[in-house]
Every structure is written in structure tokens, then in C-alpha cells.
Amino acid sequence: MIGGGIAGLVAARELSAKGLRVLVLEARDRLGGRVWTDHRLGRDLEMGGTWLHWVQPHVWAEVTRYGLAVTRGPRPEQAYWLAGDEVRTGTLEEFMQLIDPGMRRLLAGTMRWLPRPAEPLAEPALAEVDGFSVQDKLDELALPAEEYHANEAAWVGHFNAPLADGAFTSALRWTAATAGSWHLMHEASAVFRLAGGTRSLVDAIAADAGAEIRTSTEVRRIDHGPDRAVLTTAAGERIRARRVVVTLPQNILGDLEVSPPLCAGKLAASKEKAASKGVKVWIRVRGPIEPFFAYSSAAHPLSVVRTEYLGDDDAVLVAFGADAARISPDDCDAVTAALRVWRDDLDVLDTTGHDWMSDPYSRETWMMHRPYQVTRYLNAQQQPEGVLHFASSDHAGLWAGFIDGAIESGLRTARELATHLTGAR
Ligand SMILES: Cc1cc2nc3c(=O)[nH]c(=O)nc-3n(C[C@H](O)[C@H](O)[C@H](O)COP(=O)(O)OP(=O)(O)OC[C@H]3O[C@@H](n4cnc5c(N)ncnc54)[C@H](O)[C@@H]3O)c2cc1C
Known part of the structure; x- marks a missing residue:
């Protein structure tokens, strides 16, 4: 072995x-x-x-x-996302409603292309869509800018890659594994842990x-x-x-x-x-804070961040970006700057992660x-x-x-x- x-x-x-x-x-x-x-x-x-x-x-x-x-991390009480340079806040539910139309349209053909998710090549015509990137398919939807960036950030979180590099069929495969439900796919990939x-x-x-x-x-x-x-x-x-x-x-x-x-x-x-070449960063901030979730867009070094652990006087956040070359998990200043896209009220104490791309x-x-x-x-x-x-x-x-x-x-x-x-x- x-x-x-x-x-x-x-x-x-x-x-x-x-x-x-x-x-x-x-x-x-x-x-x-x-x-x-x-x-x-x-x-x-x-x-x-x-x-x-x-x-x-x-x-x-x-x-x-x-x-x-x-177990699971704390349920986020607040969500942050971007509309151009403006930071929007709302509940996680409101964010999910914002991305829902884009997700549904993007993934509408899931079960047609992957009728048997455990056998990804079961549909002989799969090659017809395998040449598209997820970016190609997102662009086809011509979503309004706020929805577009929110969807884009959510997919960067899933792909850990620049979306132009990631196969559309990878998005379909994740969703097919949850019988076509993007909500369940989202939960399956990011909520419960040992x-x-x-x-x-x-x-x-x-x-x-x-x-x-x-x-x-x-x-x-x-x-x-x-x-x-x-x-x-x-x-x-x-x-x-x-x-x-x-x-x-x-x-x-x-x-x-x-x-x-x-x-x-x-x-x-x-x-x-592979397409994936991204980064996962752990960030310790001074507490107490309310648990939150934040999405930016693919243009930012960190596209997704959320609270994973809550202490009495600190909290630990987890963040993801599309390209490990753009931000080092150990660079506290760069991570602090990346967080400021949404929040300038967080006091970053320390950051860490592993550089899998150089491993x-x-x-x-x-x-x-x-x-x-x-x-x-x-x-x-x-x-x-x-x-x-x-x-x-x-x-x-x-x-x-x-x-x-x-x-x-x-x-x-x-x-x-x-x-x-x-x-x-
Ligand atoms: C940052 C990150 C976040 C992730 N998040 C999730 C998640 O939330 N949920 C999820 O389900 N999955 C997640 N994954 C994916 C999951 O961890 C992997 O798909 C899975 O662990 C891969 O297991 P493997 O045994 O196939 O490969 P590996 O774990 O890569 O095992 C291969 C082994 O081979 C060893 N090896 C390599 N070269 C040699 C050699 N020449 N001689 C001897 N040994 C060698 C390696 O050291 C390694 O131990 C994540 C992965 C990463 C990196």
C-alpha cells in the first residue's frame, strides 16, 4: 500500500x-x-x-x-455579501434566497447529465457538457451583478479554484450526489464534522x-x-x-x-x-462575536468566511480562497486585509493553515x-x-x-x- x-x-x-x-x-x-x-x-x-x-x-x-x-459549528446569525463595493448584511436565509435562482438555473440539468451519480459516465453524452467551465455556465445566466457575485463566491467556496478552471460537471456531480438539491449539497459539504x-x-x-x-x-x-x-x-x-x-x-x-x-x-x-489550487485559512479573532457567514466574489483573495468555533473571549473563523498563490494562511496582515472587505471591526489575533499546494x-x-x-x-x-x-x-x-x-x-x-x-x- x-x-x-x-x-x-x-x-x-x-x-x-x-x-x-x-x-x-x-x-x-x-x-x-x-x-x-x-x-x-x-x-x-x-x-x-x-x-x-x-x-x-x-x-x-x-x-x-x-x-x-x-457535531457542527455555530449557526450563523448574520450574513455579509457584496453589491459592488457596498457591503450588504442580512440573515443567512436572505443570502440563500439571493443565490437560489442562479443555483436552480445553473443546476437544472443535473439529473439529466448524471442520472446515476455513483456512475458519473453512465450518460454517454456527458462529454457535451464536460468541456464547459463553471464560469462559462454562470456567465450564460446573465445574472444581476449582486446575484452573480454571490453565486460566484459560493462556487469558489466549493471549487477552491478559479472558476474558469473548474469543470461544470464537477458542480453537477456534487449536486447529483444529493439528488439534485443544491441546498442539501451545500449542507453536505460544509456543516457537520467529527x-x-x-x-x-x-x-x-x-x-x-x-x-x-x-x-x-x-x-x-x-x-x-x-x-x-x-x-x-x-x-x-x-x-x-x-x-x-x-x-x-x-x-x-x-x-x-x-x-x-x-x-x-x-x-x-x-x-x-486538478483545477483546485486554493487555500483554507483559520483565523482567531477577539471575542465575543456573533456567529456570521460572509461571501465576497472570486476577485478577492478570500471568497468565503464563517465562524466555526465560539469561545467566551475569542472566536475561530474558517475562510477559503480560489488561489493559494494569492494569500498565505500564515500572513496575518494579508488575512486581516482580506477580512476588511466585509468587516473592519474584527480584531485578528492569529491565523494559520497548511499550504497543500506546496506540500x-x-x-x-x-x-x-x-x-x-x-x-x-x-x-x-x-x-x-x-x-x-x-x-x-x-x-x-x-x-x-x-x-x-x-x-x-x-x-x-x-x-x-x-x-x-x-x-x-
Ligand atoms: C483544505 C482541504 C479541505 C478539505 N475539505 C473537505 C471536507 O470538508 N470534506 C471532505 O469530505 N473532504 C474534504 N477534503 C478532501 C479530503 O480530505 C480528501 O479527498 C481525502 O482525504 C483524500 O484521501 P486519499 O486517501 O484519497 O488521499 P490522501 O489523503 O492524499 O492520501 C495519499 C497519501 O499518500 C501519501 N503519499 C504521497 N506520496 C507518497 C509516496 N511517494 N510514498 C508514500 N506515501 C506517499 C500522502 O502523504 C498521503 O498520506 C479537503 C481537502 C483539503 C486539502
Whole structure:
């Protein structure tokens, strides 16, 4: 198993349960990959994946299996958005009503294009819309400026990318997973989280994995033949395996030395890179404050911010922007300036986050495809190649880009590998 993120750990658990001997090689000094609960700003904060929901079947099965407690952030009492340079305030409900017409029109064709959300390529004509960016489709609506910017900011929050780079089909896939309801899609992706942090999920799966797990072990090279593979680690160790599960994110898979090389579809997707290249920032402000939600537009370094934790004398906000190159989570002054777009009354005490785009073991945040990537590459990304199998949330069927997708992919790949090895079903 190359990688001890959620997909790798789930695949390890399933394969061990089938009686196979599993070795997990993880490059970082910790497990979890793009989920990482770290103690910062006085709280356990999620640097990566955070929110989950009962409409996400694979992650919810894990919540049930391990009896994990689920909680949520404070309900926002006030919303802020922009109309040109003017800041508008209202209730969250009023904001939702503002974006509702745009959301409905944009997503009207969801179930036509994705009649079976867990099989995104089920509709043979999907390529007809896969070439559009979400920006193309938003522009077609010719919304009034206030509605346009509010919708745009909401989509930047979902895409973590410049909207001209993000495939319209990614927006459709998220919404199809909630049977066409954008409200439910919105809730599924941004409200409920694990009370014990994603660490509680990672620890539970790892404890159950029944595998030997080695951290700080980067795999640099794979040589594979018809009935075995040899992995070479960064330290020069050579490890033989009958089968290998590769869980590297799309953006770095092409950097792994593989002989014979991976198929063209996998390499092309890796070279093109995902659309997502954004930033997630945690901001501690002096309290007490009322919980709020704020949306700007794609033009601002932070497009979305909201209160996630409330203390007696402080509060912690979480914010997202489309481009990690435009703002560093550790640059307190820049983050303070970005917040002033809506509010100049907040006293910023400290900020933090993780730069996933510079992280050599991810170089992406959560998967959002570029136009044509799903129809061109998804099949190739999922396909095994000889003794090599591939698991990643990045190419999951249903909730690709989510924790749920990592679990789905780990389960699917473990079943596929075990079937090859033992003929078992
Ligand atoms: C900022 C951010 C916010 C997110 N928010 C949410 C959210 O709210 N809800 C949600 O459901 N999802 C969210 N996600 C997405 C979710 O976290 C990921 O989709 C999921 O965790 C990916 O799991 P994975 O196992 O497929 O990949 P990864 O977690 O990337 O696992 C791959 C593993 O492989 C390791 N690795 C890489 N290269 C090597 C190598 N050469 N040798 C050995 N090991 C290697 C990596 O270190 C990593 O541990 C977010 C992600 C980010 C970054």
C-alpha cells in the first residue's frame, strides 16, 4: 500500500480482513494524508478535510461502525455579501434566497447529465457538457451583478479554484450526489464534522487495519512485472510485493518513477493538474462575536468566511480562497486585509493553515476537475495495470474529492485486488 491516507488505510483494513499480509508505506510522519487534525490557535483544527454528512454513504458507514460523534459549528446569525463595493448584511436565509435562482438555473440539468451519480459516465453524452467551465455556465445566466457575485463566491467556496478552471460537471456531480438539491449539497459539504476531529476516524481505521504501517517512508520507484512489483523507497530500500495499491493524489502520481510506465490517461491527468489550487485559512479573532457567514466574489483573495468555533473571549473563523498563490494562511496582515472587505471591526489575533499546494505529498487540495478531465481520464485513473491497483478520492465514483470518496475508492480497490489474487468475490 503506497500512502496512509483514508483510501490507503481503508484498503489495508479490507485486505487484512481477507487474510492478506499488508504493508502500508506512508511518506509523511503521520497518517491521514489530506485529513489532518492539528492543535493550533488553542484548538484542534482541521488543516484539510473536515465536513461530512449522512448523505455520504461510505463515510457515514464508518461513523456508525466506530460510533464516532458528530457535531457542527455555530449557526450563523448574520450574513455579509457584496453589491459592488457596498457591503450588504442580512440573515443567512436572505443570502440563500439571493443565490437560489442562479443555483436552480445553473443546476437544472443535473439529473439529466448524471442520472446515476455513483456512475458519473453512465450518460454517454456527458462529454457535451464536460468541456464547459463553471464560469462559462454562470456567465450564460446573465445574472444581476449582486446575484452573480454571490453565486460566484459560493462556487469558489466549493471549487477552491478559479472558476474558469473548474469543470461544470464537477458542480453537477456534487449536486447529483444529493439528488439534485443544491441546498442539501451545500449542507453536505460544509456543516457537520467529527467531534473528535478527523483524527478520530484515522485512528479508528488504523487501529483496525491489521497491517504493518511504516511512516516517514517515501516510495520513489516501482518496477513491476506480471506477478510481482519491487518498490524502492527514498532511503534506497527495495521491497517486494505481489500486488501494490497506489493512492497518490492525481497531481503527483505522474512524478512517481514507474517501469513500465503508467498508461497515458493517468499520466495526462497528472500533467494537466486538478483545477483546485486554493487555500483554507483559520483565523482567531477577539471575542465575543456573533456567529456570521460572509461571501465576497472570486476577485478577492478570500471568497468565503464563517465562524466555526465560539469561545467566551475569542472566536475561530474558517475562510477559503480560489488561489493559494494569492494569500498565505500564515500572513496575518494579508488575512486581516482580506477580512476588511466585509468587516473592519474584527480584531485578528492569529491565523494559520497548511499550504497543500506546496506540500510534496499532495500538491492539490480536494479534487475538482478541469473541463474534459472526467470524461477523458476517469476510467483510465481507476483501471489496474498488471499488479498495480489505484485508490484515491480523486477518482472515486460518487463523492469524488471527499473523505467519502476516499473510503469508496479504498473499498472498491481492495475488492478488485482480492479478486485478482484469490478469485474471491
Ligand atoms: C483544505 C482541504 C479541505 C478539505 N475539505 C473537505 C471536507 O470538508 N470534506 C471532505 O469530505 N473532504 C474534504 N477534503 C478532501 C479530503 O480530505 C480528501 O479527498 C481525502 O482525504 C483524500 O484521501 P486519499 O486517501 O484519497 O488521499 P490522501 O489523503 O492524499 O492520501 C495519499 C497519501 O499518500 C501519501 N503519499 C504521497 N506520496 C507518497 C509516496 N511517494 N510514498 C508514500 N506515501 C506517499 C500522502 O502523504 C498521503 O498520506 C479537503 C481537502 C483539503 C486539502
